Amino acid sequence: MEKNLPPPIAAYVEANARLDADGMLAAFALEAVVLDDGGRHEGRAELGAWIRTAILANRAVFSPEAWREEDGRIVVEGPTAGDFRGSPIRVAFRFRLEDGAIAALEIA
Secondary structure: OHHHOOHHHHHHHHHHHOOOHHHHHHOEEEEEEEEEOOEEEEHHHHHHHHHHHHHHOOOOEEOOOEEEEEOOEEEEEEEEEOOOOOOOEEEEEEEEEEOOEEEEEEEO
């Protein structure tokens, strides 16, 4: 599925599947913003901390099943499974891309 995704999103998904923090972070623009679980994370340092605490610590891996363009964003849906209560859960990732990188991500 990720082969059909825009390249920065595919790179993020592939790195997430390996639980590769550096690979996930590399898909983001320098001043990218992530909104997740009520929190706002902005810039490389905050995104790196978010990746370590929200993703790596929980071994949370997102498996995209479908995607579409909507209101200037790429919406990717599928389950996230890992070492957390309620796993797996269905989520929607809403990506905004700029200059070949992820500029914003909202997870719901």
